[in-house]
Amino acid sequence: MLTLLIAFITAISLLLGIAAVRAARQRTKAPVPGTPARDFTLNAQDGNPARLRDFRGHWVVLYFYPKDFTSGCTKEAHNFQQDLALYEQRNAVILGVSGQDQVSHEKFCSTEGLHFKLLADPHCELSERYGSVVNLGVARLSARHTFLIDPAGIIRKVYLKVDPAKHSAEVLADLSALEKASPPS
Structure with a gap:
């Protein structure tokens, strides 16, 4: 007994x-604005590892999205792609993160003509570290959140309510405002 x-x-x-x-x-x-971005290493669609620290000296648009090939995620990715030259002019890189694997990201980039890095987070570990996970009971997805990180690795803007159709334009406007507020030294 x-x-x-x-x-x-x-x-x-x-x-x-x-x-x-x-x-x-x-x-x-x-994470909140003014705090250091949480470093990571994830594989990109090309199979190569991408580390946040490798992008020091650049602005980073770290955006989390639920799933490849869904309407909102495709719209958001197309808008980032359409504006890619404007980001590059501002010394900014775009890194998309979701729970799909490298193969899915590779197909998504190829099919949709995307020329920026999509990072595989199949266990949503990075998504979780950034408070960007949606738990659906049997499945976990990355939430649609974005973090704008400055060249020193500090988070300058956090977007927790994202409209995929307008988001790239919103991020570009904020990036321009932040650059004007603190010109390069």
Whole structure:
């Protein structure tokens, strides 16, 4: 009887521990402006690793999106692609992140004519670190969030409510305003 009671208490403790870990994951907050961007290494659609620190000296548009080939995500990606030359003129790179794997990103870029990096986050670990995960019970997806990171690696703008049709224009306007507020030294 004592053995059964100990086993029961152990099982309850284990379940409570798992629930606490899940709750802590769900409480991960998005980083706020003025804080250092959280570094990472993820594989891009070409199979090469991309590290945030490799983009020091550039503005970085780190955008999270739910899924390749869906209407909103495709619209958002097309708008970033359409404005890519404007970002490059401002010394900015675009990095898209979602839970699909490298193969899906490669097909998405090829099919949709995308010429910026899409990073594979199949376990949503980076998405989670940036407070950008949607838990759907049986599945987890990256939330549609964007972080504008300055050349020193500091987050300057956070977008938690994104309209895919207008987002690239919004980011470009904010990037221009931020550049005017703090010209290069």
